[in-house]
Amino acid sequence: MEKPKIFKDETKLFPEYIPKKTPHREMEVNKLKSLFDVVLQNPAEASQQVFILGPVGSGKTLVSKKFLQYIDEQYQTNAIRIKTYYTNCRVNKVFSSILNNILATIGHSFPNRGFSVDEIVQYFLSVSLEENVHIISVFDEFDALVAHEGVEPLYIITRIREMAKDRQILSSIIISKTFSYLDKADRGILSSIQKNIIKLEAYSETQLNDILFDRILMAFNEGTVGNETTELIAKIASRYGDARYAIELLHLAGRIADFRGEDRVRPDHVREAKLQLPPQIRKEEIGYLDDHEKILLLSLSKLLKENLGERVTLKELQQEYNMSCEEYNKTPLKYTQLWIRIKDLVQRDLISAEVSSRGHRGKTTFISLLNVPAEQIYNETKERLKNG
Template sequence: MARETVFKDQSKLSPDYIPETLVHRDEEFRELSRLFKPVFENKASQRVLVTGSVGVGKTTLALKFGQELEQAAKRRDFKLDYIHVNCRKQRTPHMVVRKLAEHYLPRLPRRGLAPQEILEDVVKQLNTHDAYLVLALDELDYFVSRNGPDLLYSFTRAAEETGAPGRISIIATSRNPNFLRLLDEATKSTFMHNKIELDKYNAQQLADILKDRVKVAFKMDTVREDTIGLVSETAAQTGDARFALELLWVAGRIADQEGIQEVSPEHARGAKAHVFPGIRKEVLKDLRKHEILLLLALSRHLKISEQAYALTGEVEDAYNVVCEEYEEEARKHTQVWEYLKRLSDLGIIETQPSGEEHRGKSQKISIPDAPVEMLEEELEKILGKLEKSGSVEIP
């Protein structure tokens, strides 16, 4: 604990940290403000879709805007709540609605009520207290791919059916820029053609973001200018600010381990060997145990075979071996297909038809965004922690 460190506050490099200012997202912030002006002026609901790839600031933009929105409402003596729901973690309609209901209906029974009933009770609470809600549905594209668009449409319908069409506004985020095309016309119309697209960051923008975070995360004069430049250039290949921040954090950790009070380009190069873009570690930690076992099996097969992809049957065979190693009962074929679909929805794997040379519904499965040897090592660490904690598998 008494050891010297280059850090002042490591949490300021976390994906969960909301910075004081949004570097290079002020234009998009102003656009959100313009779109939500009718909520205050006319008590009219709004629905906005924010799209962009991993690490371009969708979640941070929504959270920061939510903070400012609540403060603006308080100054106007206007009852408004901002509630942020991660649809990857709250992955069913019931879980999403219950997360929302925790704020308004804390004594709600845990079982026995359908999502639509809970939603109607929330709207009644809004009506009773003359209050308004801005609901952020983060990673909505993932949720809709699993559950369909019905819940999204229900938010609008529930308010209309209780005579309060302006009570609920929505900010949705999506990685898929063409997400609206996947919806039916009724659901698509709920967004009123309001769409904000976030471009990938370039090297200079990433450098500006890192400089802003260095001020609050590191002690003064511990991070060299050329280190920031190298990290920015490395992360600019993906345009991913999360990747850049994680690289800088790991570089700082390496400097600490070496007992050096300066984060150098060499530390940044060392960090690159430990961090891979495309797959965030928090995504891996949210996986269920058998999804981790299946992904581990795929990683090992691709490493041993040195091929770009594996066939479904090969992955199942490897999965059975991994289950035996970890003393777990392997799931049936249909459940394995469900695991593969979820891993694909999360963007961890890619699947495509295997072609005419292979019979049946076999697919080619690949891991495009991470070195399989590093992924294997990370998955084994997660499984080791699960075994130590005695976690119970969720089907």
């Protein structure tokens, strides 16, 4: 049996791996550290609240985890213990159970169920004081919590600072793609914390190249991934600026080369990986769309699902879209604007639009879905429209 040649350590490509170096995000990690300086200096009297925003795969989760790592390594010996906690609110959607999980990290939990949120907060405060801790907590994908419970958790987090009269016990890092989960009234709380917002941009092609370069050194045997391969991946992924997609492409291309028993990962393996990734990536891709595009996709997949046809006419689609807009409280776009969105969806390889010149009453435009089953797109867009 031949031993594997392509990978040196495949685990370095796994989504949960936290790399040592984070090219093009060092500044953001440092900004977090400096914002939390006051807490680290004086956890009794200071607490902090920071928001991290940025599109899919822009490194939000990574930046927050690098920061927590730093805290865990540096700050174990204070008189007041600094504890870190991380949760993904898409997984953990109930605020009281999140607070309970935080308590579990310091060896406590609520004695029984049926506590009101206020009681939970009071208990939380007293236990934290008793244990002499200040908790720095990351609430990742916070919008999912708001979709589930409304904006109250945000107010509670914000107000715990005021409620902790004797001593500060909680600082927070709140992550989401945008602030769209907040309506106008709730955005008021943001005005006071402008300087505490860290905004990550989508990665450029060169930045993705740098990120890939580091991973390749760790995960692949020397000389197995050439520059032309890396450059192609960076180019494909730069359309979204998404580092996760870039790393997934790299990983899958490596697997394909490995499986075939080849000794190099070539651009062709990347192209093949790109074709194989669609189903999951397309799901992710829906997150990149604006609401009108999502509603368009929802309407299209609904029609295709119900009619069992291959395609619908633009006119049918527009009618369905207008109805769906009503359902989601959106003003339907006029034709010209709508057509721009349709072209964007075509550009993203999600749908196709073909003009037929045959019909006797002039041209008809037919729209259909590419590659992904209507049912899957329907469920995914519906979920995204609900939860942002």
